[in-house]
Amino acid sequence: MTKPYQRPAADEPAWWFVISGGELLMTEERQIPHGFLEELPFPDLNDYTTVYIGELRERSCYLIIADFGDLNFSVVGEFLSVRELVIGSDDELFAMAARAKQIADFLPTHRYCGRCGARMQAVDWEIAMHCHTCQHRCYPRISPCIIVAIRKGRQILLARSKRHPKGQYSVLAGFVEAGEPLETTLAREVMEEAGIRIKNPRYVLSQSWPFPNSLMMGFLAEWESGDVRIDPFELEEGGWFDIDHLPLIPQPGTIANKLIMRLKAEIDQEKNRPI
Structure with missing residues (x-):
């Protein structure tokens, strides 16, 4: 214990x-x-x-x-x-x-109970805060997110928001809503942010992202239909980029970079496969 x-x-x-x-x-x-x-x-x-x-x-x-x-x-x-x-x-x-x-x-941020307002106490055998008045217990919050690299032939869909450094593009991401399966989140976020439908989503890896409390779950997917229409409320610009001519992308070590590099490796492997 x-x-x-x-x-x-x-x-x-x-x-x-x-x-x-x-x-x-x-x-x-x-x-x-x-x-x-x-x-x-x-x-x-x-x-x-x-x-x-x-x-x-x-x-x-x-x-x-x-x-x-x-x-x-x-x-x-x-x-x-x-x-x-x-x-x-x-x-x-x-x-x-x-x-x-x-x-x-x-x-x-959990010194007081969100249910009854009483002072909470740290639990001494696990990382949690407990209210001895109403017995409410809280654990560190984790906010699940999806992040997905989407390909269309030898192209990858990249976009940039105001949060990105100048000139940097990344893959699409978004928060999972209450009661929502990850597959639904993928389809919804991609449609909302880029106006396209995807197919063949594949889970690849995850990464804790403490800004402030996200768990990023990374996927690869393929374009199915639709023209890219970037949501101006979420993103500044975006579109399809040739995998051999990428703009500035997130730094190595980030899940976004790993997904982009994984997709590039798969596309390059297809290119070099004997006919």
């Missing part, structure tokens, strides 16, 4: 995920602090909420929740966006950092 609020042992090398204002503490080398607690220049952890969040490579992982603008960790490094870890393509480390960030968001 996991005890999330167990105290770290001084002689235990561990990973330390320190979160402040939604950002993650990283060393000058853009690494997560790792090592023995007594050897790290941390402040007294008795002044901080410290949560055991699991294991990574046979080492315990601890979340430390710091106040916004906390300078007590400045000797270790600086607080940066968790997105910095995506660049290194270390999926396991990014997943644990995503878990740390989501739990750090969850605990302070």
Whole structure:
């Protein structure tokens, strides 16, 4: 049984995920602090909420929740966006950092019961908040999303929104609605955002995306019918791009990049297949 609020042992090398204002503490080398607690220049952890969040490579992982603008960790490094870890393509480390960030968001936003308004208490054997007045219990929220790379011959459908960096295009994505199967979400989101129908959807992989609490489920699919009509309320522009002449796309390590590269590999394999 996991005890999330167990105290770290001084002689235990561990990973330390320190979160402040939604950002993650990283060393000058853009690494997560790792090592023995007594050897790290941390402040007294008795002044901080410290949560055991699991294991990574046979080492315990601890979340430390710091106040916004906390300078007590400045000797270790600086607080940066968790997105910095995506660049290194270390999926396991990014997943644990995503878990740390989501739990750090969850605990302070569930101090009071959403049902009766009473003060909630942390559960000491699992990561949850419990109301002893009405017995309501909350767990970290996860918002499921679909993300899909769609092909039409040797072309891929890409679009850009205002959230994307200038000149960057990505594949389509959207949130799953209550009571909705993923297949329905795929068809609905693609029709709403691009005005086309798809066929042969295939699940490929998933990725936690803690901005703030999404779980991205990635698919490949094929164009079936319709002309692309980009929804101006969701996207700025988009269309079909030749797989050999792609615009700027999301960075390696992101699920969007992985889906695009998977689709490109499949198309290239078809091209090189003997007739």
